[in-house]
Amino acid sequence: MSIFGAIGSFIMTPLYYLISIVLVGAHKLWTAIGLDPAGGAAWALAIVTLTLCIRAALIPLFVKQIKASRNMQLLQPQVKELQKKYGHDREKLTQETMKLYKDAGTNPFASCLPILLQMPIFLALFRLLNKASHGAGHGILSDAQATQFGHAELFGVRISQTFNGAHGDRGIQIMALTLVIAMLVTTFTTQRQLMSKNMPKSALEGPYAQQQKILLYVLPVVFAVGGVAFPIGVLIYWTVSNLWTMCQQFYVIRNNPVPGTPAAEAKAKRDAHKAARHGGVATSTATAVEEQTAPEQAGPGRQQPKKQTRAQRTKNRPQGDQK
Structure with missing residues (x-):
């Protein structure tokens, strides 16, 4: 075995054991609530559960990714200035750019961490399910469970099959294509959402913006081309993971947008509308209180005469009237 093979195995x-533990445990959980252990629904939901567990574990890295991406976007005007100043000297430009990132406390590679960490997990799941489709267990997934997975059907389609290996089976092809399209759409929507709502105008120009635009169209195509070779179970994992990313990013952009972006402007309008609505309620309340207290605060009107005794009335009567 070569040194690279040893590192890869290490x-x-x-990962094989970690993934198989979660997958088998989730399958037992869904079986315990009444699903058929040999059915595709139990295995598909086990894959969904595995996906959610992995993405939940990666939330801290996602937060770092968001911060790194935000800092990268905010630093783009300064990067452009460095490019103008040191455009003729690549080495000096690289040094000054890295110094700028260091002084700002950001790392351009931090935005890639979640993707880089997910790739080994994805490859491990792919190999695990690919072997299981041939009845070979891996990790704690036994050969019997692998055989069961290999024959499990969801809507009459084996989730261990691929589009390329459908051999004309329309059901496999339709389900695989549906998941590939869903994967493509969610990938494009997530990237498009980031560029259109959470990037300032200054970050939409220059090399970094060009890279983002290229990825916007290239990544979905790459996933679509590669997706036809993946088992349906892997496509389920990938699609659910993309949905998680899209919803997670939508929440972050809506509630904590980058300053100077359309998302920040939209949030400012929502906050202003909310404040105005709450202020209107307070004003209406104050007005009502004022209206209720107005009679008490009004100036003195016509006073009622004080009640007098008969002796007092006789005393105060004019003398001509006293008879």
Whole structure:
């Protein structure tokens, strides 16, 4: 075994066991609530559960990714100035750019961490399910469970099959294409959402913006081309993971947008509308209180005469009237 093979085995073997533990445990959980252990629904939901567990574990890295991406966007005007100043000297430009990132406390590679960490997990799941489709267990997934997975059907389609290996089976092709399209749409929507709502105008120009625009169209195509070779179970994992990313990013952009972006302007309008609505309620309340207290605060009107005794009335009567 080569040194690269040894390194790969050292990294992947723990992942096989980790993924198989979650997958088998989730399958037992869904079986315990009444699903058929040999059915595709139990295995598909086990894959969904595995996906949610992995993405939940990566939330801290996603937060770092968001912060790194935000800092990168905010630093783009300064990067452009460095490009104008040191455009003739690539080495000096690289040094000054990295110094700028260091002084700002950001790392351009931090935005890639979630993707880089997910790739080994994705590859481990792909190999695990690919072997299971041939009845070979891996990790704690036994051969019997692998055989069961290989024959499990969802809507009459084996989730271990691929589009390329459908051999004309329309059901497999339709389900695989549906998931590939869903994967493509969610990938494009997520990237488009980031560029259109959470990037300032200054960040939409220059090399960094060009890279983002290229990825916007290239990544979905790459996923679509590669997706036809993936088992349906892997496509389920990928699609659910993309949906998680899209919803998570939507929440972050809506509630904590980058300053100077359309998302920040929209949030400012929502906050202003909310404040005005709350202020209107307070004003109406104050007005009502004032109206209720107005009679008490009004100036003195016609006073009622005080009640007098008969002796007092006789005393105060004019003398001509006293008879």
